[in-house]
Amino acid sequence: MKASSVRLACVLALPFLAACSTLDSINPFASKPLGPKVAELKPFVASAEARVLWREGIGKPGDYVLSPAVVDDSVYVVDRDGVLTRFDGGRKVWRVKVGQTVSGGVGADSRTVVVGTPKGEVLAFSAADGSPLWSARATSEVLAPPVIGDDVVVVRSGDNRLAAFELVDGKRRWTFQRPSPALAIRVAAAPLIADRYVFAGFPGGKLVAVSLANGAPVWEGTVAVPKGVTELDRVADITSTPAIDGQEICAAAYQGRVACFDLGNGSLIWAREMSSSAGLAIDSRYVYVSDDKGAVHALDRNSGASIWKQDRLAQRRLTAPLVRRGLVAVADLQGVVHFLKRDDGAFAARLTTDGNPVVAPLKASAEGVVVQTQGGAIYAIEAQ
Structure with missing residues (x-):
């Protein structure tokens, strides 16, 4: 090669x-x-304390990005070999074997847990005891966690199609597809359900709102415009889950921009050049972005203007930020979880997990931050 x-x-x-x-x-x-060389971690004076609330060993995800799901105080995890487990406060409630390889992370609500496979199968289980409920089929491999609405499960497949299934029995409700460029990135990011819509980013830098009822497109926003001479130069895909707060939705594109739109009609609020494959988070004041060089940015959510930039994590392949209790958390390729101050981006606390990369998005729980590593461990971490 x-x-x-x-x-x-x-x-x-x-x-x-x-x-x-x-x-x-x-x-x-x-x-x-x-x-470029991965940045070495420098000592700092901690202003917060990070500690492990609980830790459990699970199977490794292999080459897949297997995200956990958090519902109230329950954490659902799955490994590549199809071992699906529920933890409540670190206590194992049940563990079942799916019976086949799993390639898409976990989607869950209080009643149902759903995973996807490389063969495009969508498998649903009872949240109460892990018993199987139904199975359905997407159009190709499932790399992203399914997402559950009030009465529907939406699955993104590897061919960049969205499919909706009835939550009660798995019957297909609709399928949505938009044209894709010749070259696209394999995406493990879940779509997002809000109100009556499903939001998802697509190859070519498009953010699309789809009707949850029938799969019809409602609006389409341009996050990034492909540029360059070669097909590789022109890759400008949205590879992370959009973020919503109030009536504003924001998304980031690889080799593209960060952009925010009006949730109802898709009108552009602001956009700025920045490449991000990991993604972003949003709160009442700022939009937080992990860029592809390993910097974390806080942008004014009204204008996109820079508030602060933390660039001492260069090339550490950061996850998307997670905002919790006045701190911004990101994890990296060495399994280190960094907590930054929301107001100025200074380091507040740091905690090392098992030394393996964290590529699955961090999840917020009632206890703290849930982290799943590529080494096959699940952590609940509190920082305050």
Whole structure:
């Protein structure tokens, strides 16, 4: 495999970038690292305390991004081999074997837990005891966690289609597809349900609102416009879940922009150039973005103007930010969870997990921050 082919494989499998350093080590054509050096972590004076509330070992996700689901004080996790587990406050409530490989993370509500497989199967289980409820089929492999609404499950498949299934029995309600460019990134980001709509980002930098009732497109916003001469240069895909607060929805694109739109009609509020494959978070004051160089930004949510930038985590392949209790949490390729002050981005606390990459999005729980590592561990961490 040529060095250029290795680079291409890493870009096309952007959600799995943690594995690219391994490819470098076995590539005979790579005489030097493909990118800038990973920033070393410097000491700082902590202003908050981070501690592990509980930790449990689970199976490894392999090459997939298997996100946990959090519902109240319950955490649902799955591994590549299909072992699905519910924890309540760190106590194992039940554990079942799905019976096949799982490629999409967990979606859950108080009644139902749903996962997806490389064969495009969608499998639903009882949240109470893990007993199987129904199975359905998407149009291709399921890489993203299913998302559950009041009476529907929405699944994004690897061919960038959305499919909605009835929550009670798995009967298909509708399928949505929009044209895709010749080259697109494999996306492990879940869609987002809010009010009567499903929101999802697509290849080519488009954010789309789809009717939850019938799958009809409601509006389409341009987050990024593909630029460049080659197909690789023109990749400008939205590879992360959008973020919503009030009547504003924001999304970020790889090799593109961060943009915020009016939730109801899709009109653009603001946009600014910034490449992000990990994604963003939003609160009442700021939009927080992890960019592709390893910096965390806080942007004014009304204008997109820069408030602060934390750039001492360069090339550490950060997750999307998670805002909780006045702190902004991100995790990195060495399994370190960093807590930044919301007001100025200064380091407030730091905690090391098992030393393996964190590529699944961090999740908020009643207890704290839930972290799933590629090494096969689930953590609940509190910082205050």
